[in-house]
Amino acid sequence: GDSVTQMEGPVTLSEEAFLTINCTYTATGYPSLFWYVQYPGEGLQLLLKATKADDKGSNKGFEATYRKETTSFHLEKGSVQVSDSAVYFCALGANAGGTSYGKLTFGQGTILTVHP
């Protein structure tokens, strides 16, 4: 079945450092890929998405490229801020022709803490 593997956490960085959170997936066909973020005390929010190979999703300075050849969707940001401290989840959704409509398969999450 579908699965998502995220890098072991937590990750602790100083402000303005470069961030990479690795994500690899196993799925049949061509899933959609997502990064969701959960800020303290808030619900999950979609950060960015990519729906086909080589697409780059971007938002709030974060980027991730859908790499089918390496089945990866790594999250990057060039300069993190204290306000980026949160839990980040990589997720995949079913193929366009699949029957798993509202089902996302999530990774285990990576806790990011950014210090001033």
Add this chain to the structure above:
Amino acid sequence: DAGVTQSPTHLIKTRGQHVTLRCSPISGHKSVSWYQQVLGQGPQFIFQYYEKEERGRGNFPDRFSARQFPNYSSELNVNALLLGDSALYLCASSLGDRVKRGELFFGEGSRLTVL
């Protein structure tokens, strides 16, 4: 506009009891999905409903059931509660029936503690 709203936000039950969790989707959204998030793990898919019909079911026992009402709100019911059911239960709504075309909008969740 209101986002996805869930109630109650916190509740404590004892083993063997029953619980009902409620979700109101964003206005205009016809799809509701339920997820279980155990502490330290990613959310796990439980159910999806679209236009009041079940469209997907995750690997959860029959003690878990759900339904969607004509106004698209939804209830998740869990019978015969076990300690392992302690988790944050998330509801998500979407405009369309397929995740590929749309994104899921999550509520803040209902935190269930089973003693």
